[in-house]
Amino acid sequence: MKLLSQDRPGGPLISAILVLLLIGLALAPFLFPGTRALDTAARICVFVVLVASYDLLLGYAGIVSFAHTMFFGFGAYGVALTSEHMGRSFAALGIGTLSGALAAALLALAIGLFSLRVRAIFFAMITLAVASAVAVLVSQMSALTGGEDGLNFQIPRALTAAQKYADFKLFGVTLNGKLLNYYLVFSCATVLFLVLLRIVNSPFGRVLLAIRENEFRAEAIGYRVVWFRTGATVLSAVAAALAGSLYAIWLRYVGPSTVLSFEIMIDILLMVVIGGMGTMYGAVVGAVIFILAQNYLQGLMGLAEGALQGLPLLPQLLDPDRWLLWLGVLFILSVYFFPTGIVGRLRRR
């Protein structure tokens, strides 16, 4: 319980779900063989951290940012750029991760101090503007960032499938660098998630909640609202950057569409809201459901579209490319009717 910072999931059903998910992710290479399944599991691990860090901002501090993918991208590009210029080594990965996180922290500090000092609502608009400016810059500075094509880079051989650690197979799984890479991602993600959980349950997190509930009162009690909100922004930016670094290490590729695009921002929003704002565990549930749906439901939509061929309008509505439409509807409905999301619902029981 100390590990969970005394913040239990609450409710037997949600605890059971979370334990199952943890076991599923921890043993993913053995339970779900195949490259695609492993990719999905790694993606889930990364997004759990990313979404949890966003939840710190949205659910706990009560401010909306549209620049979260930008910080995610900082981490990812940090690793990619150092690996490209320093060659494949663990030092490059480390330096890239650190510099990405540092850049994210500095920019978050600047944006936070700058926009939160007047009105919290400015923050949403300014982050949107800055994020799109950065996205444009990244795609324009193609000499450095590879532009729209992104960068392919090499990571140390110890983390790739080429490196074999044993001649035998363990439960039908080859013990290679890819497996090690997955466990690197998994363990880092777990640690980061626990750290975030610790942060929201610290006195600092309590103050954030107080500010969310009544900004004026918190200020009157003597907490500098601007500093606490900016602090939350910086922490969540750093966490997002670290998640970005993990993602880059896993994919060995960065590009605007995988780490910077506005679509990912929308995905994060959906995951937070569906899982449950202000619960942290919602990030886990939301990320798992969303990514599984994204990977496997679109195929179903394609089938439904094929089955409905010939009917007016319905096939277009069920086109797999239109899946954002249904997510948007789901998103609006869940903000209205289930603002606390799945985890909040299950907790109340």
Next chain:
Amino acid sequence: MSAAPDHRPTFARAGLSDRLAPWLPLLLVPLLMVFGWLAIPSTSSWLTLTVSGLAMGMMIFLMASGLTLVFGLMDVINFGHGAFISLGAFVGVSVLLALASWTAAASLPLNLAALGLALVAAVLVTGTMGWLFERVIVRPVYGAHLKQILVTMGGLIVAEQLILVIWGPAQIFITRPEMLKGAVTFAGAALEKYRLVAVALGLIVFLAMRLVLRHSRIGLIVRAGVQNGEMVQALGYRLRLVFIGTFVAGSALAGLGGVMWGLYDEVITADMGASLMVLVFIVVIIGGLGSVEGCFLGALLVGLVQNYAAFLEPKLAMVSNIALLVAVLMWRPEGMMAVVKSK
């Protein structure tokens, strides 16, 4: 009992700088133009850039004015405003494509009639959609900023996807009406005709809006509502109706701006609204949320800065607007012409 202390209050006239302070933002636009003139080597290209900057600013003003008033009146921030821009563009362009024989004819009245019809259609459709949007999406979340941002963002996504369902995923290319193509030469500078039309239309809308806001009863209620809504309601006005009206008008203007922008770019996509929202937000922030005049000035500044920067250092065009935002907020944290809320 002691006598009251000697006390002779006097009215001191405010110093010159205090009286000038509210008008300072007005100086920014000419100042920026002078700066541009100094920085850009050739006067003719400076003139071209200035006109296109003003045209761009006017179009952004059309899109931003509704947003800022809606915020001022009801404290509603609509992240879905971009949907009206896209929808307006698609409706307007569909009308123009349907009237291809009018737009291809080399007759100015016929061209303008086609453009006018397209604008009217866009205004009607986006106005209706604004009404629906207010009813379905915005109404349930009054007073909760966080939910407003999330829900209106969701509305934007849904609207964009519906546009894709109706018009298909391909981007649509459109050419301007025959007589609005090309440029006129003035003092050695090529000024695109269409941009002059955009400047004129923007000016007309701004002046009409000012006229309504300053010299009509409904304008008085709107301005009073922006300053202190509760008091206006206490006096017996149904501010909700005024607000819905403003929302519809604002959406219609965004649609108008969308058509103009679509013809300016000569290509439209479903996400054009969402990407324009970045500029729109910068404009409403530097103008001061709730202020139409500030919004107008902000839009001109953004248009000019973007065009000058795109000429001087193309890669910095996007960043230049952020820099403008930073500079203005350093100077006036509430925006250039902040609305004084009596609370």
